[in-house]
Amino acid sequence: VLDLDAFERNLARMQAAADAAGVALRPHAKAHKCPAIALAQIERGAVGICCQKVSEAVPFVAAGVRDIHVSNEIVAPAKAALLARLALRVRASVCVDDLAQIEVLAAATAAAGSRLDVLVEIDVGQNRCGVATPDAVRRLVDGLSACAGLRFAGLQAYQGSLQHLRGHGERREAAARAADRAVAAVDALAHSGVACPVVTGGGSGSVEFDLGSGVYTEVQPGSYVFMDGDYGRNEYTDALRFEHALFVATTVISTGGGQHEGCIVDAGLKSLAVDSGLPDVWNGEHDYVAVSDEHGTVHPRTPSAARLGLGARLLLVPGHCDPTVNLHDELIGLRGTTVEAIWPIAARGLSR
């Protein structure tokens, strides 16, 4: 369930912050997998979207999104071929951190007769994808210069693990360390006479700092459209505080014949991702204390909490929005209590 008012305020707040900083907003569509949301973001000023897999991009292209960055590395020739075909219809870009990926992309664009922008991913502290040294960046830039269908477009510098540091100060410091590494990479390229038109990265937990860093030309937040329990536990200043807009509706189906302190609801692991913690009950009076595949156990937080009888409905705030949305086929958009939109989550399951 999507609270459309909160959702629209989140979109407006992020776009205004990006506009004020003079930084491009390229929201990450892996959070919502929903073409209607991507189009709403672009309508408000986003330059395009990010996808995390090539297959994920397909429904967005079909829905009319014209500018897609695959913020990830591709190795399989079939996936590179699909991206090269999509690049006949939209502006497309992708990341590399190895010469072998460049070879695969070059062959695919040559076969399709298309062009791809390529960003060299640098590791700015996550220790996941991305190269670590200026020499390694330079080798990839040189490799790209030999490929007719590929153009070096800049750097991707994403630090995922800092997004969830709770304290505002520790998050700011970690974001500054990531930005310093991006600055060093840009400076090293400039020293070699290579311009770096784009530096892209950042997420909903760091975007406040990324926008003011002076090095990012583009930010990639995704979760801000929904928020979730995990991001809700971060400490924010008022500048960029987003609202919970995404909920899973659930129903009390059992009280164990009245034997329980609490009750059993019908949303479990197949309705809610729990990798970042159990969901919060939105009414603030109850706690979701245990999960199984298709059940949850809900307890009153205090003796004065409303007693939940059979059939009672609760809204749950998922611990982690991205994999929760990926469990569902549509978002039910509510304006107050009126269903105003039913949006297909068209890229659900497209994780290849």
Added chain:
Amino acid sequence: VLDLDAFERNLARMQAAADAAGVALRPHAKAHKCPAIALAQIERGAVGICCQKVSEAVPFVAAGVRDIHVSNEIVAPAKAALLARLALRVRASVCVDDLAQIEVLAAATAAAGSRLDVLVEIDVGQNRCGVATPDAVRRLVDGLSACAGLRFAGLQAYQGSLQHLRGHGERREAAARAADRAVAAVDALAHSGVACPVVTGGGSGSVEFDLGSGVYTEVQPGSYVFMDGDYGRNEYTDALRFEHALFVATTVISTGGGQHEGCIVDAGLKSLAVDSGLPDVWNGEHDYVAVSDEHGTVHPRTPSAARLGLGARLLLVPGHCDPTVNLHDELIGLRGTTVEAIWPIAARGLSR
């Protein structure tokens, strides 16, 4: 990816054990959500299937399954109405643990002109759904006797939490305690002159004990068709040991430009449920040590482990099969290295 040889051996082994015990096998379809698998189970002797939600039953009815037990409580009139309509086409049953659920089911069967078998769920130690006392069972049986479209068919006695006790002995003892509670409920009913044709329950971790308990007339195991990392960590005797048949195939997409000890693969939270632990790498030489939404970090277990270059393929054993299958749209059935079947996971996402 489904290893069809291992899968078929798992089906045969479970059916043979049920046949030897003279107990009906009603596999739980929430594990696989795949009509082709349900039909394969029934072809080998299963009496029907269990579903956990009414919506989940729909694609199985469409595929020709003729006997479905919804092993859960229903409160919403719309869901009861759907089940009552399905009961015009197939033998259908459902659980209750409250008189209010009986009222909803009675109204639905009256409106549809159909009949439902109803099982009273008793709590045998999980403290989730199910009533706790013989008096409570008796009140529900009496409530059912007043409803023309509903027939008391027996008891459901499922203890989910004992399935994952690691030691064979502790699991046997917990299963015995659950069976004792089922026996007590059956005896109390008999003392009141009420026959209890069916006692259904049990899972892949307890089925060995349930089959020999003398009280269960029917068992509901689900995960045995696939097995998973969590069930794999249980201690089994040779009698009912099942094989890993379900895998998620993944590809190495990055080595961080060679900077890492290990490598980055492209299967993360959106391809694998991690509620019961990270996946195991099937080759036995590597460990999947960290997960993010669309990435996993894989390290060599020993210095002699094969070095994984870009493009290397790995098979992963999911920690928990049910919610992992629910992330995917099809099972790719392999006979050795040949794709022999592509089976739609038709009930994926049907969790309402």
